[in-house]
C-alpha cells in the first residue's frame with residue numbers, strides 16, 4: 049500500500065479494497081517499526097488518526113468522499129494542531145499544545161486527510177540538516193549516516209521512507225526544496241501568500257511559506273489543491289483564485305522555454321550533481337522544450353541578504369517567547385529580568401540564539417541602514433533579475449542543492465558552509481516566487497534534486513512541468529533499501 053500514489057489509494061478506498069482504518073494502521077505499524085531508525089516523527093498521534101480514519105470510512109460509505117478522504121499524511125511540527133503537541137523542534141515549545149489548528153491543518157482535515165503525527169525539523173526551521181532539532185537529528189533513509197536536509201527534514205525522510213503518503217513542509221530559504229532534493233522526493237514551495245501562514249509558527253514572516261512534500265508531482269497537486277487559497281486571518285495571504293492543479297498536470301509542454309541561469313552552474317556545484325542536472329535538462333529537450341541561457345546577476349548576493357533579513361525578522365518574531373505567556377519557563381526566577389534571560393537561554397538552542405543575536409545587531413540603531421536597509425534594497429534587485437528572466441522564459445531550472453546529502457556532523461561547526469546549502473534556493477524566497485524540487489538520476493546512490501522555479505502564482509505550470517518529466521522517468525518511484 050505504501051508505494052501507491054494518492055490517486056491509487058483514493059481509488060482503492062472508494063472500492064473498499066481496504067478501509068482508511070486499515071490503511072492508517074498499516075502506516076502506524078510502519079512508523080513503529082521503522083521510525084526508530086530515522087527519528088522523522090516527534091509525535092505520533094495514533095488515536096486521533098484512527099478516529100479520523102473512522103470518520104473517513106463513514107464518509108466513503110456515504111459517498112461523500114473527496115480525493116483526500118482517508119489518506120494518511122503528516123504535518124511538520126511547525127503547524128499548530130489543536131490537542132496535539134506543536135514543538136517547532138524546540139525545547140522552548142516542548143510542552144506546547146495549541147488551542148487551535150493552523151489554517152493549512154484545518155483545510156486538510158476538512159478535505160478528509162488523516163494526520164499520523166508531527167514531523168521533526170530544525171529548531172524553529174533554522175537549519176539545513178535537521179541537526180538543530182531539540183529532538184535530535186533525522187537520518188536520511190538513503191544512508192542513515194547522512195542528513196536528510198532541513199529544515200523540513202522529518203517530513204522529507206517520512207515521505208521517502210513511506211511512513212506517510214505525503215507531508216506538509218515550510219520553506220523560508222529552501223526548507224522544502226533542499227530536504228526534498230536530499231531525500232529523493234518531490235517538494236513544492238508555492239508563491240509567497242499562496243497558502244495561509246495562520247497558525248504556522250513564524251520564523252521570518254516576509255519569507256515563510258507552507259508547501260507540500262510528496263513522492264510525485266501528481267500527489268503534490270492533490271494536496272496543494274486543498275491547501276492553497278486566501279485566508280482573511282493572514283494579512284499577507286494572496287486573494288488570487290486557485291486553479292485546479294490536478295487538471296493542469298497533463299498539459300503539453302512542447303515549446304516550453306526553460307531558462308538556465310549561468311550563476312547556478314558555476315563554482316561550488318559538485319560536478320556529478322551538475323551532470324545529473326544536465327541529463328535531466330536533455331530529457332526536457334527530448335520532450336520538446338527550448339533551452340535559453342539566462343543570467344540572474346544578483347543571485348550570488350542572496351545568501352548574505354537572507355542572513356540579514358531572516359535573522360532580523362526572527363529576532364522580532366521570537367521575542368514573544370519570554371517565559372511569561374507560554375513556552376519554557378525557568379525554575380525559581382529571582383526577578384522578571386532573570387525570568388526572561390534564563391527562560392530564553394534554556395529554551396533556545398545555539399543556532400536560534402545565534403540568529404537572534406545577528407538579527408538584533410542588524411536592526412540596532414546605527415547599523416540598521418548599513419545592514420537591514422541595504423539588504424532590502426538588494427532584495428529588490430534580486431526580484432528584478434527574475435522579472436527580466438521571466439520576460440524570456442516560462443520556467444527556470446538548475447540544481448536544488450550544490451551537493452548530495454552530507455554526513456551527520458560534517459557542517460555543524462561551520463555555519464557558513466551550512467548556509468551555502470541554500471545558495472540556489474534562497475533567491476526564490478527573497479523574490480516570493482514558487483519553486484519545486486524533483487528527483488533526477490542519483491549520484492552514488494544518493495538523491496539529486498532538479499529545481500524548477502516559476503513565475504508568481506504559476507504553481508500549476510510547475511507541477512505540470514514536473515509531472516511530464518515523471519511521466520517519462522522513474523527516479524521518483526525509487527524507494528530507499530529497507531523502506532520499500
Ligand SMILES: NC(=O)C[C@H](N)C(=O)O
Pocket residue numbers: 173174175176198199218219220221222223224358470
Ligand atoms: N528555513 C529554511 O528555509 C531553511 C534555511 N536553511 C534556514 O536555515 O534559514
